[in-house]
Each structure stands twice: as C-alpha cells, then as structure tokens.
Amino acid sequence: MKSRLHQWRQLANAVSRGASRSRRHASNASHSQHNSIPRVSRTTASLLSGATALAGGSLAWMFATQQQKPSRIPQHQHAISQNTGSLYADRETMLKAASLIAEALGEDSVSYDEDDIETHGYSTWSTSNTEVRPVAIVRPTCTEDVQQIAKICSEYKVPMVPFGAGSSVEGNFVAPYSGLSIDLSQMDQLIAVHEDDMDAVVQPGVNWVDFNNKIKHTGLFLPLDPSPTALVGGMVSTNCSGTNAVRYGTMKDWVVNLTVVLADGSVFKTRHRPRKTSAGYNLTSLFTGAEGTLGIITEITVKLAPIPETFTVATAPFPSVKAAATAATRMLRAGIPLAAVELMDGAQMKIINSSGGAGGRIWKEEPTLFLKFSGKQRSVEEDIVRAKAISSEYGAGKFDFAKTEEEKHSLWSARKEALWAMTAQRPEGYLTWSTDVAVPLSRMAELIDISQRESSALGLFSTVLGHVGDGNFHQAVMYDPKNPKHVRDVKRCVDEMVKRAVEMEGTVSGEHGIGLGKKECLLKELGPETINVMRTLKRSLDPHCLLNPGKVFD
Template sequence: MKSTARDFLISSSMFIRHFGINCRGVFKRQFSQRAPGNVSWALGMAACVGVVGIASSYGTYQYFRSYPPMDVFPPKATTPLSDLSQSPVYAAESTVQAAVKEICQLLRPDQTSVSDGELALHSDNSSNFHKPTEDERPDLVVYPESVDEVVSVVKICSKYRIPMVPYSGGTSIEGHFIPTRRGICIDVGRMNRVLELHEEDLDVVVQPGVGWQDLNAYLDEYGLMFGPDPGPGACIGGMVATNCSGTRATRYGTMKDNVIGLKVVLSDGTVIKTKNRPRKSSAGYNLTGLFVGSEGTLGIIVEATLKLAVQPENEVVAIVNFDKLSEAAQTVTELFRRGLALNAVELMDDRQMRCFAEMGASEGRKWSDKNLLLFKLGGSKNTMNDQIKIVRQICQKNGGFNMEVAADQEEKDEIWRARKVQLWTSIDWAQKMIPNAQAWPTDVAVPISKLPAVITETVNDIESNGLLTTVVGHVGDGNIHALVIFPPEKRAVAEKVVHNMVKRAIENEGTVSGEHGVGIGKREFLEQELGLEAVNTMRRLKLALDPHLLLNPDKIFQIDPHEMRIEK
C-alpha cells in the first residue's frame, strides 16, 4: 500500500474519532430538545456518520491487517532466510536490453563493453576457485569516470531492477564479483585519481580505482606511506570492500583501521558521506565501519579518505630459521609481550622454504629449508639497534638460527620480494611437482597461541590426503595462508581439506577469513563462525539499504530461499 493511501486512512480514522465525539454531544442536545426538525436532522447526521464510520473502519482494518500495530505484532530485528518467501525479482531480458541501450546513450562508446573478453574478465580470475557458470556473465560492463556517472548508471539499474556488481582490481579469490544474476558490472578502474593530500593531517582522499602500489609511489616523495599492502594489483575500492590487510598489518592495521571516511552510492543512486576527516568522532552511527568489509552488497564506494603513516626513518629486514613452528610462534608471542613495535613479522613454513630452495626464489641467495620468520624493524638508529638486539636474544632463546639482518636497500628488497611473490613461486613449483597441477589459495586467522597446532593439523590433513601444500602467514596477527596443490582429478579432495581448514579455525576460536573476505566461497562457514542470528542481522541491514537486492547479489550470505547454485 502506498504511503499516501496509508496516511489518508490514518487521517480519516482520526477525523472520525474526533468527529464522532463531537457528534455525540450534538445528538444529545438535539434529542433533549425533542423538536421534530431537530430529531430529523440528528437522524440524518447519524446516518452520514454511520456510512463514513463503516468506510473508515473498513479502511483502518485493511491498513492494520497489512501493517499491524507494533504492540500487537512487533517487527523482527533480524531477517531469517525463511522470511523471504520468494526469489528476488529482477528485470526481464527485454527490459535489461532497454536499460543497456539507455546506459550506452548516457556514456561514451569507450565506456561500455559487451565483448566476450571483457564479460569473461569481469566474471572470473585465475586465482578464483569459485567459478562462474556459463551463463553467469554481466549483460554489460561500464567504466564510469566520475561519481555523477556512477549515480546515473545506478539510477537506471534501480529504475528497471537490474543487478549491479562493483569491480575494481579484480584480484579477489572468493568469487566476489561473479555476476550470479547477470546485470551490469560497474568497473571503477578509471576513477583512479588522488584527489587531495593533507600532509599535515596525514590523510589522503582517493578514488576507488587507485592501486595501493601506485598510491605509495605517489606518497614516496612526501616521506609518507599507506599501511595496508595486500597482493599486487589490488585497488582501494576492493581493499575497502573486503577489509584486506597484508604483511604490515601488525604495525599499521587492516583496512578498517586505515579508513577515515567514505563516499558511497547507495542502491537507488543516493550519495552519502560516512564521516568527515577528523581521526575521531562520536557523531552518530559508524557508517564507515558498516561499509568496510561489505563486499559491494550495501553500496558502491566512490571515494575514500585514508590514514597515512610516516615512512620509518630507518628500517632493516631480519630473517631467522626455526626447526619447529611452535618455537617460531613462541618467539613472536614473547616479542609482543616485550612491547616491540614490529613493522612486520611473517612466517614461511618449511614446505614453502623447500619450494624456495628448489626453485631459486632469489638470485644469488640460498635459502634454508627450515621454517622462517621475517621481520621489519624500524625507527631511529638507537631504537632500531635496540630492537635488533632484543629480537636476536629471544630468537636464540627459542631455538632460532641463521639470523641475518639486511640494511642494504637492494638486499632488503630481494628478501621481501621473495615473500611477496611466494604465491607465484609456489604455483611454478606445483607445476614442476604435479603435471597440470592446480593450486587453491585460502586463508584463516586464529589467536597466535593456537597457530602452531592449526598449521600442523592443516598440513597433516592435506598431505595425508595425497596433496601438496605451502603455508605462509602474517603471524603477527595469527593470519595463515595455505596453498592446496592437487591434480585436476582430486578437486573434490582439495575442497574437503580447504573446508576442514576453515572448520578447524572456527573450532580454535578463529575466523573463516583473515583478509580475503567471504564472497560466495565461505558463506556457509560464516554462519558457523558467528551464529545464524548474526547473519540474519546482516541480511536485515542489506534489505534496509538495498530493498530490491540489486547490489552484488548472493555474496556473504544467501538472499534467495530457493537458490540452487551448484559450483563448478
């Protein structure tokens, strides 16, 4: 029922109520005078009031039947999937084509594409093991270059009820940008400008298509840096949407710790700003936090204000080997308890190190095949030297050996580059070990104290099932990444051990994803981690901001009670 009709009925019922009270007094006076004319007039008025009252009562009944009073049927605070009685209703094909035509008239020819290559690129990537079906391709890819163009496209999609999938770097691995309902892919890659740099305030305003590596190259001449450092190719829009992090999260935090405010286009084209630039605010809801990690399901990020850090005055890279994972984990725990502000602390397990040793990950460097911790230590020279001394002492106490400290920039870059390209080195190694090998990357996070047991049990599970693996981790925050390597005919086995790893993390008070997000791949496990009611609350928020379920459908949690999607 439209709001105007509801308002009319409510107003009518209120009018009749007060009119009836007044009429009662009139009837009493007129009948008490016992004048024939007065009696006739009163009877006529009674008839009119009766008709209007019946009509009003019926209207009021109809209104409250559809919208029951809150004290009779209080609305739910959450939305279970069972409350959604039907699948989302989207535009028919003919309507979609009409919308495509309208969008193409709005933008330049080079800002839209329906080529097979572009449609495929915006549906999948080589790292994604949650593959689209043959018909899960966007109807159109658009490349807006301004906020106004994003708004115009969104308004057309909203008008015709066409799904929208935001896209930036396309590096995610959990099926985040699979167009499960087809529709329009909104690629913000051309919105790639640094809008404002506030050196004195240590913040920067950027568009969502800015790559984090490009941003740091821009900031380098100012002696500044952006903390999070995920894999190469990631862009700010997707980094915010997945709440990613990287090797420096120990010191500089994840994306949620580095986003000050956002500009977001909602599902109907409304543009909102979540916060001004101050580092702190207690004004209203934390809308910034709501959109960080929302994976494009609540709005399209079109601008981000980010915290910056000052580049370390001095920085060294230290490496040290351990025979046992438990020794490495104990070392990290003791370092944190000593209050050391480590710029980064990373783990590469002995399988990863054997891979490096066999593949020659760095020219001129021979790697030990034992578990390795990598540190970045920085600050003033005195501070840094004190840190090196403490790290050396604690590592030796816990069985560490082969400790090296690299201060030369070329040597530092060489060591850290090996860590950053370990995924590709591992994939090359996998091809060498198994013909036509496939590699499934995934991550979880657990409390640091539980890390050795989780890694050991995960590796044993993978290898006992006849598969290979390498493991690396942002050990400073308990985040581990396992690469499951398998021949194509053992995909089902690979899926089983990946699922076992996720369940194991939950059993150890961990999370299904430390920084890769949920997408499609980990929806079922999110319920196991947080409980059904928490997921139902997320669904409620989704419906509040996106009532027609247009934004990146089917990600994070299910929105279709009849969904029967079968992954390849």
C-alpha cells in the same frame, strides 16, 4: 617497485586474455547449436591461479566439486530464470538498461566485448566462480556517473556488481545473477592531499602503490601492503590487510570517511574529516568490508602515516613450524614493534630453492620467519638484538639481518618470490586450493601445527605461508580436480581447519572477505542470528537485492 608492479599487471592481463580466448574458441564451436548466448568453456589451470591471491595474503575457498560441472556456460537467459525467477530483469531488459546508460554516460562507457565480459565475470586465480556472466561492462568516471547507473539499474531491476582490479579470490566480483559489472578502475583520481592533517581523498580506482609513489615527497604513506595490483576501493570493500598489518592494522583502521551511492541512486558521505567523532552511527565501518553489497563506494578519505626513518629485515630458520610461530608470538608479547612477521614453511623454502633460490642464495629448507623492523635507527638496532635472543630460545638457526639496501632486498626476496616459484611449478591440470583463517595469537602455533600435519598427510604438495604476526595464516594445496580422492581429501582438510579456527574463537576469513566462496563458513562462524541482522541491514539499504547479489550470504 614500479617495475615489479608492471610485471604483475602485464602477466595478469596476459593470463586473463589467454583464458578468455580459450573459452571463446570453445564457445564458437558450439555456437551453431545455441544462437542466443555463446557457451563458454572454462580453462582449468593457469600460471597465475592463486598467485595474486597469495600476494595479497588472502585466499580462495570453493572446492573442485564445482569444477567438475559441465564446462560450458548455459545461455544467460536460462541461467537467470533458473536462479532468480522474476526477481531480476531478463537479459533483454538488462541490455536495454545498458543502452540507456550508454546514452547517459557516452557510448565508450559501456562494453559488450566478449573478452572484456569474460575477464569481469571469471577469475583465473580463484576457484570461486559461477557459470553466469554479466551482459555488459560499465565504466564510470565520477560519483555522478555511478548515480546515473544506479538509478537506471534500480528502475529496471538489474544487478550491479562492483569491480576493481579483479585480484580478489573469493568470487567477490563474479555475477551469479548476470546484470552489469561496474568497473571502477577509471575512477583513479587523487582528489586532495592534506599534509598537515595526514590524510588524502581518492577515488576507488587509485592503485595503492601508485598512490604512495605520488605522495612520497610529503614524507607520508598509506601503510597497507596487499597485492601490488589492488585498488583502494577494493581494499576498503574487503577490509584488506597484508604484510604490514601487524604494526599498522587493516584497512578499516585507515578509512576516515566514504562517499557512497546506494542502490536507488542516493548519494551520501558517511561523516566529516576529523580523526575522531562520536556523532551518530559508525556508517564508515558499516560499508568497509561490505564487499559492495550495501552501496558503491565512489570516494575515500584515507589516513596517512609518516614514512619510517629507517627499516631493515631479518630471517631465521626454525626446527618446526610450531617453534617459528611460537617465537613470533613471543616477540610480539615482549613488545618488539615489528613492522611485519611472515612465515614460510619448509615446503615453501624447498620450492624457492628448486627455482634457483632467491636473492642470490640457496636457503635452508626449514620453516623460516621473515621479520621487518622500522623506526629510529637506534631503536631498530635494539629490536634486532631482542628478536635474535628470542629466536635462539626456540632453536633458530643463523639469524641474518640486513646491513645494506642490497642485503635488505636479498633477505626479503624469498618472501616476495615465493608466489612466482610455487605457481610456476604446479603440475599441468592441477589447481591450487587455498584458504586462510585467523585465530587469537595464543592459539596460532597450535592450529598451524595441526593444519600442516593434516595437509601433509594427504600426499599432495601443501604449504603454509602467513602473516603470523596477527594470527592470520594461509594454507595452499595443489590437487587434481579430476581425481575424486583428491577432492574429497582436500575438502575434508579444509572443513577441519575451518572448524578448529571457529572453535578457537577465530575467523574463517582473515583477509579478502566472504564473497561467493565462504558463505557457508561465515554461517558456521557467526550463526543464523548474526546473519539475520546483516540481512536486515541489507534489506533496508537494498530492498531489491541489486548490489552484488549472492555475496556474503544468500
């Protein structure tokens, strides 16, 4: 796991640096005409675009209509005045605030490096981006640092945009109104582990994979399984999930309490540490999934679960996506305690094979379920027999299950390597449009079937991949952003998919939140009355709209 995590981080950092350099070189060419802020050109496609998003199981929304705008970034001062009027400070005042923060926290805490700013203001694996960039990056190391930052930014009306690992895909961390990017990755301390209470206290910059490795000796773990690069603070802020959600739920189910810094620098803890309470409002849930728009999370107490005695995996190909999805629903309805139920369609399996296969084998190019079983050895064996029987009722081919550690890795490898295989084969200049929805389990097979047929009819590469155990699936389409027909067809396909999900009492975002990319979708799902309640909460806690402005709703 450490090796794979290291590869993810190295490749992600390399791509970000490369994209930044490309934009900087284009910027320098036009710098003679614009002396204040260099204009930066956006690169269209990168190897990892969409990869981290899919790995975490959540996907981006924005369409290529924005990609066709002029590729150079306007001067920050001009962009800020266009978007906000006098709501926020001008660039000079923002820089003054950054200087005051450097005096308070130390010079090393603030960065004006061009590559650093670009990495914190533009995502190479998301199409939900903005033309504006933060003026500086601030790196606090403790709650008191964040408190100082908030007080100064509040005084000077400077937007604050929390930043974690940068793996979110809905434009959650971009800076449409400039301001400061608050990078929390250096707040990476494991503060306490309470083994008998089965919980731990961490700072937001703790990586979940590193965390689980550190506490493995206790026999406990945090069972979420998003992107391997994800940090706990971002996981809380977007209410993430991942492949284990069908058994363990989403991040909201594993947060006990939070320490939060409000826009004015006030600090408070949402509750004490017992597993249950009925004392007052549920403020922990209010800030979980709020995407940093209500407060900056600086400490998290998370629940822990016992590491299962044993686990194994199984795979089964099906004649259709609908048959596979229906079989998955039947398994859950039958009470089989699956730890994970993942679906990859025939197009995805073909991509795996064209890359040389996975796990030392060539796979059937049919919709395939990937199942994970965990628990007591005898129970796992019984669950496999039951899952195999249900699969056969829906026309499944050979039901393979692992008997050794090597076979476990082999069978699950296609699911893990799908992202690498797909992004590596994307045509040059193409983008990957991707998004996810979630619906009640009884409607999932129907929606997947319709969505797959409609996207396949576009004549573009499209694929379905998802956490079908909890009604959440992702669809990805590769398209040429310079081709108007591609753009129109993809947008229409997305609109229909979201519309159907809402009609089925589903959600427009199963994972990764709303960010910049899905604001219109949220309005379709919840309506103006619900959005107005959210706005009331926002105004109460952040009256000057300084915390991650422009996200979730306008």
